[in-house]
Amino acid sequence: MDKIAILIPCYNEGKTVEKVIRDFRDVLPEAVIYVYDNNSSDGTDKIAEKAGAVVRYEYQQGKGNVMRRMFAEIDAECYIMVDGDDTYPAVNAKQMVDSVLKRKVDMAIGDRLSSTYFEENKRPFHNVGNYVVRKGINFLFQKDIKDIMTGYRAFSYRFVKTFPVLSQGFEIETEMTIHAIDKNMFTENIVCDYRDRPEGSESKLNTFADGIKVILTIIKLFRTYRPMKFFSLIAAILTVISAAFLAPVFKIYLKTGLVPNFPTLIVCGFVMLAALYALFSGIVLQTIYQKNRQDFEIELYRVTKEFSCKEAQGGGVRE
Secondary structure, eight states: OEEEEEEEEESSOTTTHHHHHHHHHHHOTTSEEEEEEOSOSSSHHHHHHHTTOEEEEOOSOSHHHHHHHHHHHOOEEEEEEOOTTSOSOGGGHHHHHHHHHTTOOSEEEEEOTTTTHHHHOOOHHHHHHHHHHHHHHHHHHTOOOSOSSOSOEEEEHHHHTTOOOOOOSTTHHHHHHHHHHHTTOOEEEEEOOOOOOOTTOOOOOOHHHHHHHHHHHHHHHHHHHOHHHHHHHHHHHHHHHHHHHHHHHHHHHHHHSOOSOHHHHHHHHHHHHHHHHHHHHHHHHHHHHHHHHHHHHHHHHHHHHHHHHHHHTTTTOOO
16 A cells, blocks of 8 residues: 555646656655556656656546546545646645545646636636536535645545446546535545646637536536435425416416316316426435435445554555
């Protein structure tokens, strides 16, 4: 087991990966630096290997697939995830590690949005997207996470080994955040500077395509983790629609004793039935969710004990 593992997922980051490795080695010389190459065509793997990193490969395209492989293969007391594009300064890494190892934080979040992100980032739609995603998740889940989509984080062993990676691409950061919120993991915001990519280095994030994926991921995770709220909202909307169309029919009935629009009445009845169906679906799924939470807590105890055993056998020694 490593004491500190620095995880750098890379896809065509040949222009910057060497500097990232060098910077993090200067700050955390005791750490093992892993670069997982994701089908790069610019020699990223060779550059990283020459710079002294442990180079491995993930052939399924997408950052989520890379993180899934990393989390499965690497055991460490503290993990640091950072992009290979040299946009995150290594100087904050020591503070993030201390949060995990000394304060038992499960996920330390490198908060770009409270520092230089909006000045440095040259893609205005990215700024808008980050703002919308942050506000949306904090509203839906009643939390105050400062930066939802940052690629600079530190994790505890128990977070990594109990996090089910479902996303394949850049939605992974959103998924991590919501998982931590839902499972009551100890999170901490650590303000860090952000610098835009150097000239010649191109972002792999597509503002609109990946933005839509992130929004859909939030909706799906809200449905999964807050089923009662999700389906109650649907039930409420259907109830309002049914009542709105029923009101004129009912008004005429009170005046004349007649129902002139039977089709409308029938449709309103079916819509109201759909609302009730949604409500009871939420109740059933909320019960299933509660059982899953109980099972997760048992699994968390098991992983925590497993970590204690590995640490006692020689924590900080690379396997």
